[in-house]
Amino acid sequence: xASTTARSQNAIDWLVKESQEYENPEDFVTSxxxxxxxxxxxxxxxxxxxxxxxxxxxxxxxxQTGESISNRCDFxxxxxxxxxxxxxxxKSALCDECAVAALHTISHTKGQWxxxxxxxxxxxxASLGRLFHREST
Numbered sequence: 001x002a003s004t005t006a007r008s009q010n011a012i013d014w015l016v017k018e019s020q021e022y023e024n025p026e027d028f029v030t031s032x033x034x035x036x037x038x039x040x041x042x043x044x045x046x047x048x049x050x051x052x053x054x055x056x057x058x059x060x061x062x063x064q065t066g067e068s069i070s071n072r073c074d075f076x077x078x079x080x081x082x083x084x085x086x087x088x089x090x091k092s093a094l095c096d097e098c099a100v101a102a103l104h105t106i107s108h109t110k111g112q113w114x115x116x117x118x119x120x121x122x123x124x125x126a127s128l129g130r131l132f133h134r135e136s137t
Contacts, residue, residue: 050077073098100126 022028036046052074071080071088073095080086083095094102106112107119 047076052077075101 018031019025019028022031041049071086071093072078073083073086074092075098076095078095078097080088080093080095083097085096087094087096087099103119103122107115109115
């Protein structure tokens with residue numbers, strides 16, 4: 001855990017230092033985008049990293065300024081305005097899309113055949129629900 005915290009702090013320190021070398025924020029964003037493109041990280045890793053960074057920055061800004069922030073999913077970073085349901089506790093938030101992704105991952109864990117069957121049934125029912133919801137609107 002300590003090494004993860006140290007790596008995170010090193011990454012944050014690097015990010016802040018790099019950002020200060022640019023006069024224009026758009027130039028910094030362009031540079032980061034080029035670095036991301038060159039390294040080609042898996043898309044799901046990049047989405048989670050963006051969500052985590054966004055959430056961490058918002059929490060820090062809230063602590064510094066006292067301004068309230070909109071709830072964002074701690075996994076993908078989507079705002080509560082961008083998802084159907086946001087599950088929020090005093091320490092974290094989880095959107096419905098990430099909850100389903102987590103259920104999918106858990107259901108495909110070795111030896112969890114009954115969860116895989118339950119998740120399959122869930123997906124069928126959810127698909128039918130979306131279909132009927134579209135027809136009624």
